[in-house]
């Protein structure tokens with residue numbers, strides 16, 4: 001998602017109490033920051049943040065951090081955030097490439113990837129958020145047993161992701177090509193903005209859930 005640049009977006013983000021301004025400074029101190037030992041879950045590429053804000057409302061005992069690359073997109077999320085009385089959700093404007101600069105080993109309990117950019121050209125495969133390079137970054141910051149949950153309507157990206165998961169030795173816990181037809185999986189499913197559009201168009205949504213490998217057991 002890329003919105004037209006909004007004048008003053010950077011300034012508004014820099015002043016927002018909901019945006020972490022120096023996330024690198026909190027590496028290893030996130031539980032201290034939240035003031036509790038609740039699990040920390042992040043969404044990478046949150047867009048306008050509908051999904052993660054709904055999760056935060058539903059689960060007050062979980063800490064959430066929404067990550068978005070573009071200021072103009074994040075700004076839209078902030079407008080909604082300001083209407084909510086929540087202490088368990090913050091945002092940061094960083095590139096997913098920087099995750100290991102922001103989180104210490106094992107600090108994150110779960111990572112959500114929703115309708116990530118497909119980067120269809122082969123030479124851009126490493127930029128896909130489910131590439132083996134990104135899985136290795138997630139492995140660094142996830143706690144033992146930590147999960148990645150990924151939803152998309154892009155079949156090529158989904159099939160690519162399954163290959164990368166296999167190559168990287170992650171455990172595949174859930175794999176469906178038709179999430180919205182799976183009653184059990186739909187229980188508690190929170191729709192993202194893109195997912196709502198897919199649902200309205202009756203486009204199938206694919207989902208996988210994977211667990212970080214236990215390298216000690218190998």
Ligand code: SAM
Nearest residue numbers: 001045046047068069095096114115192193194
């Ligand atoms: N997750 C939302 C949803 O499902 O409605 C938005 C999906 S949108 C297609 C993908 C989002 O990921 C965009 O807002 C884009 O700016 C963001 N994004 C793409 N690459 C990113 C990266 N490397 N780091 C952080 N965010 C990224």
